[in-house]
Amino acid sequence: MGFEARRWLLGIRAYTFKLSLQVKLILSFVIVIFIPVVLFSWYTLNEESAKAMKELTKNSENALAVEKTNIENNMELMGWTGQLALSNREMNNFLQIQQRQDTARVLHIKNDVVNSFQYFLFNNPRIANVRLFTDNPYVNEIWPVILKESRIQDKPWHDEVMKQSGMSWWEIQENAVLTGAPSEPSPNEPVMTYLREFKYADNSTHNGILEISMRLSDFFSRTFSSVQDTNSQLIVVARSGLVFSLKASPVFEQHSSEQLINSVKLTSNIGYETLQFKVNEQSYLAIQSYIPSIDVHLVNMVSLTETMKGIHHWRIRYIVLISLLAAFLVLLSYSLQAIILSRLKTLRESMKQVRSGNFDVELPLITGTDEVGELGLHYRKLILKINELIQEQAARQAAGKEAELRALKNQIDSHFLFNTLENVKMLAEIEGQYLISDIMTSLGGMMRYSMEWKRDHVMLRDEIQQVLHYVSVMNIRYDGRLDLRLSVEPECLKQESLKMSLQPIVENAIKHGMSRMHSSDGNLVITISAVRRVEDCVIEISDNGCGIPEAKLVLLNRMLRMEESAYQDARQLFVRKKNHDSNGIGMRNVDQRLVMSYGTEYGIQIESQEGSYTRIIMTLPYRVMGGGLDNYD
Template sequence: MGRAVIRWLLGIRAFAFNLSLQVKLILSFVFVIFIPVVLFSWYTLNEESAKAMKELMKNNENVLEVEEINIENNIELMGWTAQLALSNREMNKYLQIEQTQDAAQVLHIKKDVVNNFQYFLFNNPRIANVRLFTDNRYVNEIWPVILQETRIQDRPWHEEAMKQNGLPWWAIQENIVLTGLPSEPSPNEPFMTYLQEFKYPDNATHNGVLEISMKLSNFFSGTFSSVQDANSQLIVVARSGEVFSLKGSPVFEQHSAEELVKSVKLTSNSGIETVQFKVNGQSYLAFQSYIPSIDVHLVNMVSLADTMKDINHSKVRYLVLISLLAAFLILLSYSMQAIILRRLKALRESMQQVRSGNFNVELPPITGTDEVGELGYHYRKLMLKINELIQEQAARQAAGKEAELRALKNQIDSHFLFNTLENVKMLAEIEGQYLISEIMTSLGGMMRYSMEWNRDHVMLSDEIQQVQDYVSIMNIRYDGRLDLRLSIAPECLKQESLKMSLQPTVENAIKHGMRRMHSSDGNLVIHISASLRDQACVIEITDSGCGIPEETLGLLNRMLRMEESAYQDARQLIVRNDYQDSNGIGLRNVDQRLVMSYGVEYGIRIESQEGSYTRVIMTLPYRVMGGRADIYD
């Protein structure tokens, strides 16, 4: 699993690397803004949905609570009516008679007792009927208040009412019609019925049953009201499971009240309980409340179709807005980045032409002080420098060809010169001019060493020999006043050194040392020593000349590593003090050659004491030139 995730991440990374810079910038720009917008919209939509659901639940709970209050009021009304009926003395006296009544007595009861009874009990229009069913065979029926109990003994609720032992029993009756008289209620209209057994004064003998009825539409006024929310409808569920509600409610257009109630688990818990469910994909929200006094469940059934439709419309609206925002952000990002990347594109096209070998490509006008403008500026400078280097290389190659031709010519001339020097030497020996012969030998050796330049590195012993030949020739000029002394450690004789690195140093020592001679005999002693120090070969060339002033010595050491422009300015100061290097090679050239070959930690430095000596110290890495290969220690 972990490897699969890693491979997936690497695949995404490879895909991202292959995208163009503009696409990456657009995606990053969109993600940075678009994702927070989506998250915020999602959060806002959820909050609005939760707020709408919360408000919906609160409103429908209020509807259920209001209906419960109405029901409690009707229960109290019917209970109060029952108390009035059972506490009427004249009515109780008539119900408890023990002999048959004649017609006059019956008319008196109907006129004075029953009519007054009806007046007091039927003063509330919500009460449909108040009936007294008695088993006293001496009581004559006076419609519609006093009836014989035999009329209701076959009713299912009669037995349940008798079991309550004088307590009320509530029942919903579809049909309470006892006769076919027009004064009777419609047989199809349900009623909420209050039933209570009443007894003789001894409270032990059964006398009859009191019935108080109220139309279900009046008892559950909110349930059967036509002025309701189109998305909610109250439902009454009797103890038998029978369902009563407003049949024409829009909530029941797709599913009947019975079908919806089956999806709700009715409980006898106190308080309002809420359940959300679906029937054939249609969402509903049910609020149920149990009324124990009448053993009825009251359910407020809410259709969520319109609510979900509104939520879906909000989702679509947010989706459209987010899509438009994303399109706007992409267009804005594309436009802004096109301005930036247009210059980078010009740079890329120019680089592609350079890569193909066209170094004379016309550079695009890339302006601005931002990073792209700075990149374009440096790229232009780079191309100018490349073209300049190409031109220099071409000139160098041309000069190299010319130097090869000149070297070939010099080689021809050098053979002629060497032969001539050899002839002069032989004539001098024949004539007995041995000094001239020695001079010719030294001059020939010097010329052959300097003109036959087939490698840059030689052994230190070769450089020493070159210096000895040079000093021998210079002694002719200075009448033998040059004294060359050597102190070379044996292990340094095969030390690798740059060709023609000692002779310019010795030449510089002779020139300045003989010009300002201070010794009593007029001789100049030049001492060359070489020794090993910390894996380095240190060569010292010391002359017994007049030395260099301290301020000039410091300037000379700094000039060895100066930039060219600074060096030329310092050189003018040295010229005025008559310490210039006149042969064009000088100590600076020797030091630069050593640095290029071995590194900045190697080279030369100058020590001097005015009126005493001047010493040039040359430091080289210890490298022994062997017969098979160079040996590096």
């Protein structure tokens, strides 16, 4: 949780503490009922909104489906018309002539063949034009059916039609009027054209291009129909990016169809894709579908103004109802709790007097067996108990003074002991007893290090110095048979370590190593090494003692991290074997201190080979101490 969020929560908590109990109860009573009502209202409103949007989307998809069906029918009609045009034998013979025709022959083609051709093909009023553009130099133009192909060679779609090798090509043309052509459609009316290359009888040589046109308002009949939902409008987007739709639609009152399409990412999905967006704070819903056969995107643009107004109206109604409900709950809660809290107010006044120091206040008689009555009973007993405790406190203060005097005496005894050791050291030096002087120095250093416990963490070199003092003192007992060897990397001398973590391990090595040496004159070599390994510092304390049997070694390592109850059970194994000195309590204490300070991934591990050696491996996070502060590397 961030600092700002925590601060905000603490501020709310502090504010609620200042409120009276009655206000808190009213708030809790209102919240317990008010929150579920708000959540239910919010859920219901969202469900209604989702239902309205789902129904709106379904209606839009139905409109798209109807328009796609109309498009398929019109494509089939134009394709069928194209098949009829290319299958007319007399027309094909005329288009494939290889010599000039006389005037009589041309008039026959115009009056008989072309007129009957037009009548047969134009019997459907939705077909706007059927044209045959030919590059045959022997064919004369007969308007408006037979024309020279040179008239359309500059059209952008001409090369695309040639690439189709006789397959159909669909193109939306904004201006399909040819100069000088009679009875052409209006220049401002776009058309959908069906284009197809036709060839000579050998089916390999280009002869011309067939063009069948249908007004866009007929091809996309529902898109350009004025009888439809005023809140939605179909839009056609051609492959060129041109947008065609019914400009007078109410949907485009605020924004044009081009502006709205610019907010929609068109895809090549032949299914239905829905997108809700805003343009200048006005919400719209776009449902699109791609028609790959004519390379056109069909988009149903829905204005959500009326829908949002309905949702907003429902929100206002819910807010008013919830506000009235909250006001009613507050009044009801206040009336009920004023009756319940009257006895608490009496109890509060009595407590104010006790707080001012008047313990002889007349205690109120709070009757009843409910929680308030029980509170009054305990309050009376509390006052009586306080008077008893006041008397006991006087006796405790006297005992505390006595304890302070004893602590001061112990402190004086410690200083006396240090001073005595210093005096013995000086006396030994005067008498030339330098061995005794060195022992006193080591012993004094040990005592001062162990008794001056200002903090739990020290440098590793301080711990090693304590071990040196300890081994010096113990060598008096073992006639100098203890050999302490150090191999510490310089960067580890300032390593942070727990105070008194090395001496128990060295003490354990001396106790068990020397007691089981193979010969009385053998030396016990104890080696302390410290190296840095990436982010860790590894300290090893090894000895050349008798080692530990394998079964016992496994148990000792397990006992380091056992739960307390399991550890006590394991210790009983050593008790039954009368081996009290080998129960691993010192090692366990050191390991637990390391785990508490650094975490479970750090601590100690015991390695040993019976009759050869014992090694304690201590792993610490690499941390450098300096200048009295901890600096982390």
